[in-house]
Amino acid sequence: MPKNKIRPFLLGSRWTMSSLILGMIISIAASLGVNYFNHQHADQVAFETAVATADAVVNRIKLYQYGLRGTRGAIHTMGDEGINREAFDRYSRTRDVAVEFPGARGFGFIRRVARQDEAQFVAMARADGWPDFAIRELAPHDNDRFVIQYISNLELNKPAVGLDIASEFNRRQAALSAMRSGEVRLSAPITLVQNLGKPQQSFLILMPLYRNGITPDTAEAREAQVFGWSYAPLITDEVLSGIRPTEEVIAEQKKLAAIVESSVDGIMSKDLNGAVTSWNKGAEALFGFSADEAVGQRIVDLLIPEDLQSEESELLASIREGKPISSFNTLRKHKNQQLIPVAITVSPILDSSGNVVGAAKTVRDI
Numbered sequence: 001m002p003k004n005k006i007r008p009f010l011l012g013s014r015w016t017m018s019s020l021i022l023g024m025i026i027s028i029a030a031s032l033g034v035n036y037f038n039h040q041h042a043d044q045v046a047f048e049t050a051v052a053t054a055d056a057v058v059n060r061i062k063l064y065q066y067g068l069r070g071t072r073g074a075i076h077t078m079g080d081e082g083i084n085r086e087a088f089d090r091y092s093r094t095r096d097v098a099v100e101f102p103g104a105r106g107f108g109f110i111r112r113v114a115r116q117d118e119a120q121f122v123a124m125a126r127a128d129g130w131p132d133f134a135i136r137e138l139a140p141h142d143n144d145r146f147v148i149q150y151i152s153n154l155e156l157n158k159p160a161v162g163l164d165i166a167s168e169f170n171r172r173q174a175a176l177s178a179m180r181s182g183e184v185r186l187s188a189p190i191t192l193v194q195n196l197g198k199p200q201q202s203f204l205i206l207m208p209l210y211r212n213g214i215t216p217d218t219a220e221a222r223e224a225q226v227f228g229w230s231y232a233p234l235i236t237d238e239v240l241s242g243i244r245p246t247e248e249v250i251a252e253q254k255k256l257a258a259i260v261e262s263s264v265d266g267i268m269s270k271d272l273n274g275a276v277t278s279w280n281k282g283a284e285a286l287f288g289f290s291a292d293e294a295v296g297q298r299i300v301d302l303l304i305p306e307d308l309q310s311e312e313s314e315l316l317a318s319i320r321e322g323k324p325i326s327s328f329n330t331l332r333k334h335k336n337q338q339l340i341p342v343a344i345t346v347s348p349i350l351d352s353s354g355n356v357v358g359a360a361k362t363v364r365d366i
Helices: 011-031 040-078 085-092 115-127 154-160 169-181 219-225 236-240 247-262 281-287 306-320
Strands: 108-113 145-151 202-210 226-235 266-271 276-279 328-333 339-350 356-365
Touching (some): 040 085, 040 108, 040 202, 040 226, 040 236, 145 154, 145 169, 145 226, 169 202, 169 219, 219 226, 226 236, 266 281, 281 339, 281 356, 306 328, 306 339
Antiparallel strands (some): 108 145, 202 226, 266 276, 266 356, 339 356
């Protein structure tokens, strides 16, 4: 299996993104009926499908940053002391969250409240259009409160208003990490209070807000200047909605994998370094190497006679440059060192951005 480049842009949340993507890869592989140890090519199809899906997930998480920035801009415009529920609701009505940010439950504001200011804050919140406002904890603690003061889409999110996210470890750690780094952070999996039926299937994404709208240069200054966070609650299934392959796509990919696996021609793929990444049964029969023996090996070492090795370097150079490659006849080497006359067709493998990441070869005994 190729080592793929799923690199979440949220570096401080890499393990969170990795767990989200890993779960997605497993679910896609399962839906394709994949058994890695017995069906190498089908596994490759599943993995490549999951990688394309993972890229889409990362892009969707990036999209949520625009919503966080919009909320941050609205709050800074009103001022951290001048913001009120009516103004926040008015701003929220300018966004169609379901259309602009599919998968986000809404965007909100979490205020940092010092313990000594708690009574004053609650009185202010009650006078601000929420007469029964109260701070609620998930577990007792003695630190500053991080209280959800405002959030859009109240029909979905009302139970979250007043929640002190500092009272739960995963939420608190994400908020502290965002505060100290000055960057967007994803929490570890949590159970949303507005979605208790899906335990540990949700996340928060948070962007820190600093006084005067400027991110301080040091972690200590950032901790001193932060007054809250713009944030969004995310539910995994809703984030992945419209990204996961449809049942029809999965069925078609499964069919194609079966066709490739059962072909009498040798069908293999390789990366840009010439290392084998998949190997079907036709290739096993033609060259005598099992998939376990072939995958990870360089084709030049495995199959190409010594006097023809320049052929492979020229092929790899053409693949990297995206040049078309005509079918050609040549000789390749069996496991027993016997030379086999073959016809080879080469096609580039592209990632979801259209970049060449490898090549697929069909090899026929002539």
